[in-house]
Amino acid sequence: MVPETRAQKMLHLTGHERTFDPGELIVSKTDTKGRITYANQVFQRVAGYTEGELLGKAHSIVRHPDMPRCVFKYLWDTLGAGREVFAYVLNRAKCGDHYWVFAHVTPTFDQRNHIISYHSSRRVPCRRALSAVIPIYQSLLGVEKRFGNPQDQWKASLPVLVETLKQSGMSYDEFIFSITDQGSITDQHSGAAA
Amino acid sequence: MSEHSNESTRPSGFGDRNWVAEASDVCRRAARGDLEARVLNIDDASHENRDMPELLHAINHLLDMTDAFVREATASLEFAGDGKFFRRVLLAGMLGSFARAAGSINAATAQMEQEKKALDHAHSQRLELETDFDKLREVVRALADATGHIDLMSKTMVKLASQTSLLSINASIEAARVGDLGRGFGVVASEVKKLATQAASASSEIQGRVRELTGAARNTSETIEEIWTVIRDQGGAQGAKRAA
Numbered sequence: 001m002v003p004e005t006r007a008q009k010m011l012h013l014t015g016h017e018r019t020f021d022p023g024e025l026i027v028s029k030t031d032t033k034g035r036i037t038y039a040n041q042v043f044q045r046v047a048g049y050t051e052g053e054l055l056g057k058a059h060s061i062v063r064h065p066d067m068p069r070c071v072f073k074y075l076w077d078t079l080g081a082g083r084e085v086f087a088y089v090l091n092r093a094k095c096g097d098h099y100w101v102f103a104h105v106t107p108t109f110d111q112r113n114h115i116i117s118y119h120s121s122r123r124v125p126c127r128r129a130l131s132a133v134i135p136i137y138q139s140l141l142g143v144e145k146r147f148g149n150p151q152d153q154w155k156a157s158l159p160v161l162v163e164t165l166k167q168s169g170m171s172y173d174e175f176i177f178s179i180t181d182q183g184s185i186t187d188q189h190s191g192a193a194a
Numbered sequence: 195m196s197e198h199s200n201e202s203t204r205p206s207g208f209g210d211r212n213w214v215a216e217a218s219d220v221c222r223r224a225a226r227g228d229l230e231a232r233v234l235n236i237d238d239a240s241h242e243n244r245d246m247p248e249l250l251h252a253i254n255h256l257l258d259m260t261d262a263f264v265r266e267a268t269a270s271l272e273f274a275g276d277g278k279f280f281r282r283v284l285l286a287g288m289l290g291s292f293a294r295a296a297g298s299i300n301a302a303t304a305q306m307e308q309e310k311k312a313l314d315h316a317h318s319q320r321l322e323l324e325t326d327f328d329k330l331r332e333v334v335r336a337l338a339d340a341t342g343h344i345d346l347m348s349k350t351m352v353k354l355a356s357q358t359s360l361l362s363i364n365a366s367i368e369a370a371r372v373g374d375l376g377r378g379f380g381v382v383a384s385e386v387k388k389l390a391t392q393a394a395s396a397s398s399e400i401q402g403r404v405r406e407l408t409g410a411a412r413n414t415s416e417t418i419e420e421i422w423t424v425i426r427d428q429g430g431a432q433g434a435k436r437a438a
């Protein structure tokens with residue numbers, strides 16, 4: 001990883017929050033290195049980039065400086081093990097606005113079960129989940145701020161995340177599902193019975 | 195794969211791409227189950243006809259929804275197959291038949307969760323039964339042991355009574371030999387003989403009763419052991435079902 005803390009501090013942020021429709025999905029695909037190979041129209045609209053600006057770029061193009069590093073470390077470790085990951089992620093649009101997503105990231109396998117790419121669908125997060133996640137992210141960020149080197153940062157904050165989960169008595173996945181309202185959004189918008 | 199097909203249908207610049215051929219190719223790949231296929235670099239502004247980029251985006255959108263559904267359903271079912279039922283299909287963003295199918299999967303998962311709970315409950319009840327039954331086995335075994343001991347003791351009593359009787363006969367003979375002087379002693383000896391006879395009949399009655407008791411205790415113990423084998427076999431089967 002590049003020591004980009006200084007660069008990120010200089011990232012322009014407007015403090016303005018963007019949202020998208022609860023019936024929409026922000027979809028992207030990446031190669032095994034995390035370079036964008038597909039971004040749907042909702043992605044382009046919400047992040048404020050054209051398809052041409054996104055294809056081939058690292059997915060960190062939408063990284064927001066207020067996201068703790070250890071979350072991405074966990075994300076990549078889990079993906080590398082061939083498992084799906086759920087995460088509440090704060091992203092930064094091109095103009096400096098921010099938007100919260102509930103991301104579901106999964107590996108794509110070939111016939112021989114090798115990971116050939118990654119996929120992500122993002123949904124509008126429920127407020128209940130965000131109010132649970134934001135204080136955790138803030139404390140993780142607080143730990144990371146004490147270090148200059150990205151590796152030192154996640155090495156210090158990951159145990160804090162693990163400890164937080166341990167206190168909740170749940171696995172990471174169980175915790176995420178426990179704070180996530182399920183079904184309500186679709187029920188409102190499509191009238192489909194759950 | 196996606197790079198390959200897009201490259202092959204994109205001879206040089208953007209303007210001369212054969213969009214219909216690309217769209218057909220993406221649809222064919224998707225029909226074969228390759229849900230990675232998408233039309234890339236649509237570049238809305240470069241199209242003369244507004245309908246074309248609309249169609250291409252619509253194809254991508256259809257694929258996005260199908261892809262998301264397949265990933266969701268797969269994940270949820272894999273978790274459930276692993277005995278983890280909290281991973282439900284996310285309904286947000288799913289419409290129509292996608293939403294209905296997702297709802298059915300979630301209902302099935304909930305049902306599986308209920309059954310797992312009932313099975314777990316039955317299992318813990320069975321464990322309790324096993325512990326209680328094991329205690330009962332101990333008690334019955336102790337009972338059989340105790341009756342065995344009493345049986346031995348009653349044998350000793352029968353022997354003692356017959357020895358006492360023999361002794362009293364010897365005493366009567368000795369008393370007769372001393373004549374008048376031994377008359378009093380002879381009376382005592384014949385009383386002892388009577389007591390010995392009574393003791394002998396009492397102890398052989400006890401012995402008979404104890405034999406019955408010992409037999410009953412042994413039968414109970416055998417029956418209990420048979421039931422115990424059944425309980426343990428069932429436990430093994432249930433454990434295997436729970437683990438499955």
Ligand SMILES: Cc1cc2nc3c(=O)[nH]c(=O)nc-3n(C[C@H](O)[C@H](O)[C@H](O)COP(=O)(O)O)c2cc1C
Pocket residue numbers: 001028029030034058059060061062063064067072089090091103105106118119120
């Ligand atoms: C399929 C996929 C989707 C991703 N989506 C996001 C995202 O929406 N926002 C984000 O900040 N990082 C996302 N990441 C993680 C980035 O690749 C990267 O690890 C992260 O932005 C941290 O960047 P950094 O390590 O350069 O700081 C995604 C990764 C994959 C594989």
